[in-house]
Amino acid sequence: MIIFILLVVSYLLGAIPAGLWVGQLFFKKNLHDYGSGNTGTTNTFRILGVKAGIAVFTFDLLKGTLATLLPVLFHVHGLSPLIFGLMAVIGHTFSIFDHFKGGKAVATSGGVILGFTPLFLVYLLLIFFVVLWLFSMISLSSVVAALAALVGILIFPSFGFILPSYDLLFSLIVIVLAIIIIYRHKSNLIRIKNHTESLVPFGLNLSHQQKK
Structure with a gap:
């Protein structure tokens, strides 16, 4: 029973739409009506500013970390912490508090x-920021980091x-997370191809996107 409860808590924790609520409470803006319409970090930066x-x-990052650590904090065994983290990602992507957006x-x-595995994140962040500096696109940096994660678990x-x-479950979770990230960026990839992605x-800006 405790495992089931913590899985639900992980989903609900991940489902908290921080960007949406910050926009509505402090800026009187619904992020769905601006920019990409997304409620994640990138659109929040673009529409609400750096501080927001x-x-x-920070909140979206740490809710994934907290969900992963829940079984450790509650001394729950029998199910990998990664499953709880995955539930948070599913909650973030399909939030019950935001009509499953x-x-x-x-x-x-x-x-x-x-x-x-914090060191693996350091590797991904290095890739992310190098690509960000070279191409000036958060979307491309995110997709490349997801691909780098797949390369990392193999090599x-x-x-x-x-x-x-080799950790089979970790590898499977990374594959699932990478697929989610890449799929969720499909519209960005089309804009990158058309040289119209936001910078x-x-x-x-090595790919010479048209600056807006």
Whole structure:
């Protein structure tokens, strides 16, 4: 019973639409009506500003971490912490508090990895920020980081680097998270192809997107 309760709590924790609620409470704006219409970190930065974006990113990240740590905090055994983290990502992406809409799962997925293997997250963040500087797009950086995660789970255990050994469940969870992230960015990928994707105000913009 406790496992079931914690799974539900993990989903509900992940389902908290921080961007949506911050926009409505403090800015009188519904993020669904602005920008990409998404309630995640990127659209929050774009529409509500840096402070709101940082707050929402931090919350979305840590709710994934907290969900992953719930079984540890409550001394629950028999089910991997990764499953609880995955429930938070599902909650974030399909929120019961937002008509089953949600974010693109990047920050919350990062929180899950932070709770399970922090060094792997450091590797992904390095990839993310390098791509962000080169191409000036959060969407592309997120997709490339997701692909880098797939490469990492395949290669790193062979060398005992970051991941000491192959972990089937961790690999499966990373594959699921990467698929969710890439799928949720399908419209961004189309805009990137058409050179119309939104840019951050720094970096080299090597793909020559049209600045808005």
